[in-house]
Amino acid sequence: MCACGPVRSGSGGSSRDGPMKLLQRYILGELVRVFLLLVAILTVMLVFLGLFQEATERGLRLAQILQILPFVVPSMLPFTIPATLLLTVCIVYGRISGDLEVVAAKAAGISATQLLWPAFLLGGVLTASSFSLTSYVIPWAVSNIEQIVTQAMEDIFLDALAHDRHFSDPVRGFSITVHEVQNRVLKDATFQYRTRSHEQISMRAAEASMRFDLDAKVIRILLKNARGTRSGGDTLAELDRTELTFPLPQELARVKSRHMTLEALMRGVEEQQLAQRRKQSEAAQEAAMLLMMGDFQQLSGDQLTVLQTEQRRARNQELRFRTEIHSRFSMAASCLFFVFIGGPFAMLQARRQFITTFVMCFLPILLIYYPVMFLMVNLSKNASVNPLWAMWVPNLILGCVGISVLSRVVRH
Structure with a gap:
């Protein structure tokens, strides 16, 4: 009798595995389909806005706008992916919850957490993709855009010189x-x-x-x-x-830190640390020389002030590079945390319209997540906090809220 129990349990588990995997594949397919459609629409809208702004500010012509078009698209994706993913999970999980598929799945022994695994998988893939975009693809794209814009500025300058x-x-x-x-x-x-x-x-x-x-x-x-x-x-x-x-x-x-590769940022940190040590050594030698000569008034003179200013500038650059490095990891991981809070919330709001669910979910993110992120960035650049942990505070807030919402879904 004891030997028969595990056999029946295993048979029941196998009978549930088939429908569960089938349902997970269906949900994953819906997530991918809806996400690709939404990200394409949103990216096209932002690309045209970005191109219009670039053309207005730099006086680009149609031929030059068409040249930079392929490089603007990857530059927009890290900004569109997290919000689009949140809208996607609100649509898909709101729809299956509204159709009582979640209730039917629970009745069949499939938990809500298992239904969310396709969203977590997609969130993980998009996290890695976003990090690759910000660390490698965007610096490459911006470099190409700058070359095209530089050529355009050369042409504009020469045309103006030929005229005037x-x-x-x-x-x-x-x-x-x-x-x-x-x-x-x-x-x-x-x-x-x-x-x-x-x-x-x-x-x-x-x-x-x-x-x-x-x-x-x-x-x-x-x-x-x-x-x-x-x-x-x-x-x-x-x-x-x-x-x-x-x-x-x-x-x-001017080269912005967000347009640099990850390797360039790490190399920049090392260079700025070396510059700080060099300026500190030069300042110490200069101060020692002034003390030996008894020229105490020059201890607050221009030469020492210049060295100290250059040392502070190198320190600020190092902090800027460090903050950018850690912010790339945390911003990329936001895809996973958006899913963690959006999927369970959409299940709870099954009877509502998906756009209402999205607004109810995204509005607190706009009012809390992004302001906290900007605050942590500024504090990290000012050396008030360590960016190693500070840049993860917004994601930690989302994680705590997500755990609370998920526990309600699992209980009910």
Whole structure:
């Protein structure tokens, strides 16, 4: 009799496994189908908004907009995936609960947790996908976008120079005057600029070509048959194939941490730590030298202040990179936590419309999750908290709420 008990139990378990796996496959198929449809619609909407903003801010033409279109799509996905996944689970689980399929599954011995496994699986896959997008795909896409935009800015600049035949930048202290522009070559060009020692230099070239170097963050101008003079009229030299460099516009020169690869961020952390140690050592040596010389007034002088400022700047950069690294892990994992709270909540709200369920679920996330996330980011960048744990606080809040909602679903 004891031997028969396990056989009957195993037979009953096998009889439940078939319907359970069939139902899980059905739910997973519905989740994937609805998610792909929604993410495509939402991404297309955001892509067109993003392209319109980019074209307006940078004056891009239609051909350039079409060039950057394939690279804008992956840049939008990390922002659309979590909310779209939440809407997906609200639709699918709200529908099957409204059709009493959850009640029927429980009557057949299939728990609510087992019904949620397809959503957890999809959430896990999208978590890994989101992390890959933010760490590798987006930096690659942004790099390509910047190259296209840089080329566009070159074209716009050369068109303006061909029309006006003069360009000046008083802030950076240089100006360009040309006779004409032919095939991206400046003819009979005169360049006037200030050196770091505030000396005014004038260079006149028969021909000149220019390009924007994103890697070095400079504008490179190659001069042919050039002649240079100082402000006093002294001739520098007769030069040929001389290269001038000027800083790029601020919007092109600045590299945002969210556009860097994970390896670049980690390398940046190490470089900033090294810079801090170097500046700290230089400041200590300078202070020791001033003490030995008895020049106590210079302990609060400009040289030490500059070194301390550079050390603080390196520290701020390190904190910015560290915060970005940990935020990528936590933001990617938000897909899993959105599912953890959205699936059980949709089951509880079975009789409501799915859009009502989504709003009831997403509104607290907007009012609590994202503000807490932004707060933790700012506190981490200011060294008030450690980003290693601080960036997970919003997900922890969602996890606690999800456990509470799931326990109600399991009980009832």
